[in-house]
Amino acid sequence: MGISIVKNYLELKERIPPNVKLIAVSKFRPVEMITDLYGNTGHLDFGENRAQELNLKYIQLPKDIRWHFLGHLQTNKIKFISPFVHLIHGIDSFKVLEEVDKEARKNNRIMDCLLQFHIAKEESKFGFDYNEVVKLLSSAEFKAMGHIRIKGVMGMATFTKDFTQVGREFHGLKRIFDELKAGFFTTDPDFSELSMGMSGDYQIAIEEGSTMIRIGSSIFGER
Numbered sequence: 109m110g111i112s113i114v115k116n117y118l119e120l121k122e123r124i125p126p127n128v129k130l131i132a133v134s135k136f137r138p139v140e141m142i143t144d145l146y147g148n149t150g151h152l153d154f155g156e157n158r159a160q161e162l163n164l165k166y167i168q169l170p171k172d173i174r175w176h177f178l179g180h181l182q183t184n185k186i187k188f189i190s191p192f193v194h195l196i197h198g199i200d201s202f203k204v205l206e207e208v209d210k211e212a213r214k215n216n217r218i219m220d221c222l223l224q225f226h227i228a229k230e231e232s233k234f235g236f237d238y239n240e241v242v243k244l245l246s247s248a249e250f251k252a253m254g255h256i257r258i259k260g261v262m263g264m265a266t267f268t269k270d271f272t273q274v275g276r277e278f279h280g281l282k283r284i285f286d287e288l289k290a291g292f293f294t295t296d297p298d299f300s301e302l303s304m305g306m307s308g309d310y311q312i313a314i315e316e317g318s319t320m321i322r323i324g325s326s327i328f329g330e331r
């Protein structure tokens with residue numbers, strides 16, 4: 109089993125351009141699987157979507173791992189990850205951003221964040237729309253947040269075999285990224301990340317300009 113995780117990873121790495129960052133999504137996987145990948149390849153970027161699970165894994169695993177938080181973050185759970193999390197991909201409301209800023213201040217650090225956009229057809233997926241983010245970034249409240257660094261945007265496409273649609277959604281997210289860059293971050297080199305693409309659609313995401321893909325099952329197997 110250990111061999112296949114490493115093999116999956118190395119095969120995947122061959123298929124992605126070197127400038128695209130790979131986040132190994134280890135949610136619900138035992139720490140042994142993470143240790144296997146880390147120990148045998150030196151891979152450092154791992155993603156989780158539950159704050160308490162992430163906290164437990166952080167405690168048990170090597171401290172040079174860069175932990176990415178994916179998806180919706182409940183405000184009362186931020187404290188479990190705020191001292192160490194590397195990048196929060198799922199900022200989906202003003203309230204969450206405000207709480208992350210407060211927690212970052214308590215921990216005396218700047219928190220790197222991505223704004224999550226709702227680009228899929230499904231109703232259940234969290235995320236901003238464009239106008240909400242324009243409002244947020246223009247607000248005095250946002251400008252007063254001293255402990256947040258917006259690194260870019262994140263989105264999840266509709267779960268469908270219709271790749272034309274998936275491509276259209278990723279294309280839309282790239283446009284959002286470009287417009288925000290032009291409108292708010294022209295002189296800010298930190299605003300540079302477009303987190304899109306999972307096991308089923310990462311090739312399309314890369315074609316549409318992804319800089320970060322989040323891969324679970326293609327590395328660790330089907331859950």
Ligand SMILES: *Cc1c(COP(=O)(O)O)cnc(C)c1O
Nearest residue numbers: 133178179306307322323324325
């Ligand atoms: C689970 C998850 C992934 C990885 O999904 P796979 O299909 O297993 O590659 C990526 N992004 C988010 C936000 C997730 O929750």
